[in-house]
Amino acid sequence: MKHNLFNLGFFGNKANLFVATALLSVSGLSAQTFSNFSYRGNDAIYTNNPLKADEFYSPILQGCYPDPSITKKGNDYYLVNSSFAMFPGVPIFHSNDLVNWKQIGHVLDRPSQLKVESAGISAGIYAPDIKYNKNNDTFYMITTQFAGGMGNMVVKTKDPMKGWSDPIKLQFDGIDPSLFFDDNGKAYVVHNDAPDQGKELYSGHRVIKIWDYDVENDRVIPGSDKIIVDGGIDITQKPIWIEGPHIYKKDGRYYLMCAEGGTGDWHSEVILVGDNPKGPFKPAPNNPILTQRYFVKDRKDKVDWAGHADLVEGPDGKYYGVFLAVRPNDKFRVNTGRETFILPIDWSGEFPVFENGLIPLQPKLKMPAGVQNQTGQNGFFPNGNFTFTENFKNERLDMRWIGLRGPRENFISVSKEGLKMKTFSSNIKAMAPTSTLFYRQQHATFEANATLKYKPKSDKDLAGIVCYQNEKFHYVFGVTKKANDFYIVLERTESDHSKVIASEKISLGKDVQFKVEAKGDAYSFSYSLDGKSFKNLGGTVSGDILSTDVAKGFTGSMIGLYSTSGNDIQP
Known part of the structure; x- marks a missing residue:
């Protein structure tokens, strides 16, 4: 993104690197050194379903990459x-073929764009929508930021490789905004909102609303708002949480696609059509066009919660849809969070339908014609089973590393x-x-290792690793001090x-070396002082607190390299 301290790499040049390190060394605060991090995923579904030459895996982005x-x-x-x-926020990926993806940075990579300093982990940035407007050759990203008094906002750029503008606050309520740019130069914002005051019929009753959008001044036009969907496809059935709307134009007609049913096991995607972007819209007779809600709970290789989709025309002229779904572990818990999947679209009839999106989802897809699978090679994002290693000696930090609430x-x-x-x-x-x-965390079965050079000065100092779902649900595995002795501790x-x-107590x-291993719901934590033999601490523990269905919220579990001078864990 922008070439400054908060760029898509790490530090932009040697001078910045020297200054940052010097400031750190004279700050008076202790510094810990981590090295030789590795993460290795080993899920049976990939071992049991090896790829053929013309296949690729879905999800295309494993782990917590929701709302694509x-x-x-x-x-x-x-x-x-x-x-x-x-932090940074809104990861952005680039592809030329929909199979091989490279992360090119984050849309929101500066504190002026992202005001999440005091937000819970599931606050902040919800459901970004990215659109290219061919009328002015500009890319837009519109989203809702539940932090810092921001609300609905838009940023834009001529080139996603070169960074994005500061946010422009938009004056409307609701969530999940999406832009639509018509061929005639007109523009619209469509979003989820509450019903008009006094008209809510049941819990979860929501509406889809549309506004005219002033492209010259980047604002919705006051008084232009209109409700185009009330409740959902059939309000007599009391559908809940119609949201995530997108408008598409095909063959002169306007298609409105939305998520419906909430983000859990009743999640789905529905489609409507009209002759005007402001409606009226007619639902497809066979909605939903994507869901996993009709199948037995304990099905093999379960994928669930599918919905919140977006469509695009592929390089072969065929349409494809990206969407979120989850892959529960052996205890049907969701530790990896909502992931990004893809399916081809059958648009041979009046309405688009996700191919095989109404049967249990499979791990492999046929590649678009002429595409070669390069995932995990040449800088392309890996999927399936893979190993990620990091020695932290490159001045450009891998973009998969993130902070929380600050740079x-x-x-x-x-x-x-x-x-x-x-x-x-x-x-x-905190x-x-x-x-x-x-x-x-990108697999149900994984092993992560990190090496730490550190001597805590007091019982307030601790460093190590965390397995983190949110501020109220996590494991801490680290080294601290009590009196004159050093201890390894594990806290739930x-x-x-x-x-x-x-x-x-250890001789430091x-x-x-810290190691965490997971086999579905079973997690274990081990350490080594000689770099060879590892000793388990605490036996086998449950990963229940790292799951979305237990901890709630919208994120997946993360593995963190952690340090604090505010430790409250006592051996």
């Missing part, structure tokens, strides 16, 4: 996701030893920026209630 939206300019496709209180660059720098972390006084339970660098926090699972030498 997609647009194209020529042969360039751009995809964005919700990021909530993660990474406020607490990290790189040196020849690895990643140095400046310690914040806020600990992982609804504030913490000195934690996060990597998304559930609903704000914390309990030390186990602690052990040069490095500590």
Whole structure:
């Protein structure tokens, strides 16, 4: 994104790197050094379903990459996701073929764009929509920011590779805004909203509303709003949470596609058509056009909660739809969060339908004609089973690393030893920026390792790793001090209630290696002081608190490299 301290890399040049490291060393605050991080996923579904030469895996983005939206300019496709209180916000990906994706940065990569300092992890940025307007050769990203008094907002750019504008606040209520640019130069915003005051008929009753959009001044035109869907496809059935609307134009007609049923196991995608972007709209007779809600709970290789979709014409002239869904683990818990899936679209009739979107979703798809699968190669995002390694010696930090509620660059720098972390006084339970660098959990079965060079000075100091669902649900696994002794501790926090699972006095030498392993719901934490043998601490523990269905909210579990001078864990 923009070439400054908060750019899509890490520090833009050697001078910035030197200054940041120097500031860290003279700050008077202890610095921890992490090195040799690795993450290895090993899900059976990929082992049991190897790819043929003409196949690729869906989801295309594994882990917490929800609410996908997609647009194209020529042969360039751009995809964005919700990021909530993660910083930087709204990851953006580029592809030329819909199979191979590279992350090119984040849309919201500066504090002037993202006001999430005191937000809960599931607040912040919801349901971004990306659109290319061919009438003025400009890209737009419109979203709702539940933080900092921002509300609905839009940013724009001529080139998504070169950064985005500061936000423009838009004057309307509701959520999930989407832009539509018509061929005649007119523009519209469509979004979810509450019914008019006094007209709510039941819990979950929502409406879809449309406004004229002034492209010259980037504002909705006051008084132009109109309700175009009330309740959902059939209000007599009391449908809930009609949301995530998008308008498409095909063969002179206007198609309105929305999510319906809430984001859980009744989630679905529905479609309507009209002759005017302001309606009236006629529902398809066979809605929904995508859902996983009709199947037995304990089905094999379960995919669930499918919906919140967006459509785009592919390089082969065929339409494709990206959407979110989840893959529960062996206890039917959702630890990896909402992921980005893709399916081809059959638009041979009046209405589009997701191909095989009304049967249990399969892990593999046929590639578009002429496309070669390069996922995990040449800088393209991996999927399936893969290993990610990081020694933190490259001055450009991999874009998969994120902070929470504040820029990474406020607490990290790189040196020849690895990643140095400046310690914040806020600990992982705080609804504030913490000195934690996060990597998304992307598999049900995984192993993550990190090496730490650190000697805590007091019982207020702790560093290690966290498995984090949110500020009230997480595990902390780290090293701290009590009197003159050093301890490894493992703490479980559930609903704000914390309990030390186990602690052990150690003879602290040069490095500590931390390892977390998960096999579905079973998590285990181990450490090594000699770099060879690992010792388990606390036995096997449940990953229940790392699941969306237990902890609530909208994010997936993340693995964090963590440091604090506000430790409250006592061995």
